[in-house]
Amino acid sequence: MKKKWLLGAASVMMVAGLLAGCGSDNGGNNGGNGNANGGATEGNGAQSAGGSDAGSGTGEKIKLTLWGAVPEEAGAQAVLDDWNKANPDIQVEYVRYVNDDPGNLKLDTALLTGQDADLYMNYTLNRLQKRVDAGTAVDLSGSGYDIDGQMGPDAAQWKIGGKYYGIPTKKNMGFIWLNKKMLDDAGLPVPPIDWTWSDLRDYAKKLTKDGVYGLLQHDAMFTATIDGTVAGLGLTKPDGSSNFDNDLWKQQFQILHDMMFVDKSTPEYGEQLTSKMPVDTMFLQGEAAMLSAGEFIFRNANNLKDYPHDFQIAFATIPKVTADQKDYKYAGGLGDVLSVNAKSKHQEAALKFAEWYADGGMLPMASGGRIPSSKSVDNKQAMDLMLKGVEDKYDADSMNKVVFGSFPSFQLAVPQQVLDARKEEYEKYFLNKQDLDTTLANMAKEHEELTKK
Structure with a gap:
């Protein structure tokens, strides 16, 4: 499938928009895909839209x-302020969660108990x-909303x-952010x-x-x-058999490892992990020439009060592994999927809000x-809102x-257990605790075993 994002006319100049939550993930983004795998029906506990609203x-x-x-x-709060002002009979409160493993566990716990979690965002x-x-x-099949x-x-x-x-509510984007002044100074297009x-x-x-990395990567990317x-x-x-041991993965992992330990052009994985590097802040402060991240960085890049910078930002795609690589797909598409909790006592009211949010209520973001x-x-x-006052920064x-x-x-249709097992293996490689061939073999083996289960 193609993600078709509208190009601004010359008068718009430029636009931007991605991803996840705190990224990411991975993310957003991120994070952070393929076609969704099936098997989930009402029989496994999921419910159809249309639950009654207590008090309605x-x-x-x-x-x-x-x-x-x-x-x-x-x-996020401006969105709810707009809704609450126009809908005094249905008031919505916002709970922020961090889009990482502990944050998602907190959300899942709230969803299962059915307490104080009527609507929620999914980022992967x-x-x-x-x-x-x-x-x-x-x-949402019977909700009447044409997704x-x-x-x-x-x-x-x-x-x-x-x-x-x-409901997928926003356009997702992942790319390489570039400090154009540093590119120009180095004579690089x-x-x-x-x-x-x-x-x-x-x-x-x-x-x-000195003091400047060539590349930083957000966790979600x-x-x-x-x-x-x-x-x-x-x-x-x-x-x-699993494709998790393919040669293209091997080439890309090796290049990234060399960048960490040979070139010193990107942080060592362990250093970034333990220090929790604020990569977006570092990029905007001029401590990195390139940043792999999603559109979620725009909220900081556009905030010149807290993140002042005097350089223009340019953009490049997330690179392929090889020039002749076929069928490569890019991080993007649609994201911020807004769901209604099947355990909510107010499903009709929640769906009313979700449709309003998707069809323009989210514009303050x-x-x-x-x-x-x-x-x-x-x-x-939407473009004008995003670029207001910062048109010359891009x-x-x-x-x-x-x-x-x-x-x-x-959108990668892989169970979380598979992604967790994969991450555990590649972390060993980037922490120099395991060689690359063993890493790839283990990832493929665990993918196959977990898929069978």
Whole structure:
């Protein structure tokens, strides 16, 4: 599928928008894909839309709680203020959770208890799948809201068992952020669309100097290339065995390892992990020439009061592994999937809010890079909100080509247990506790075993 993001006209100059929660993930983003795997139905606990609202029609005020990873000050509270002012009979409160493992566990616990969690955001397909399996996501098939019609063909990547258990509300984007002044000083052009990890390594070496990394990566984007690679290759080989030991993964892991330990152009994995590097802040402070991240960084890049910077930002795609790599897919598509908790006592009211949010209610978050995906939203209005007062801080040409280009995207349909096992193995390699061949073999073996289970 193609993610088709509207290009701004010359008068708009540029636009941007991705991802996740705190990223990520992975993310956003991230995070952070392929077609959704099926099997989830009402039989496993998931419910159809249409639960009754306690107090509805009695004059009792309904109180809903929305869980999301966007900071309140990044537009989330403004969204709820708009809704609450216009809907005194249905008041919505916001609970922020961090889009990491502990944060998602906190949300899942709240969903299962049915207390104070009526609506919630999903930032990855595997997290949504888990919630469908747990019976905490309403099947929206009978809700009357036309997700395909409103959100376009990319929305189908979020189907589970052929059904929607949430509304994909925004355009996701993942790319390389570039300090254009540093590129110019090094005599380097903005990278072409079809560049590779070898090209990126060369750029990073030339851009690295005292106090400046050539490349930083947000956690949510760490696996963007390997995910995009296997999304194109397929999760399994023709004989049914895992594709997690493919040669392209081996090449990319080796390049990144060399960048850490040979070139010193990107932080060592252990250092970044233990120090919890604020990579977006470091990039905006001029401590890195390139940053792999999603559109969620716009909320900081546009905040010149707290993150002042005097350079223009340009953009490049997440690179392929090799120039001749076929069927490579890019981190992107649609994201911020808003679901209704099947255990909520106010499902009808929650769905009413979700539809309003998706069809324009979320616009106050555009300044932080969250561009609505609904066709009911005026894209130029969202673009203007995002770039208001910071138009000169971005390179218009690369923004239009990359941020709002048209690229094949994915949502990786892999269970969380598989991703956790994969991460455990590649961390051993990047911490120099395990060689690369063993790492790839273990990832493939665990993928096969967990899939059988």
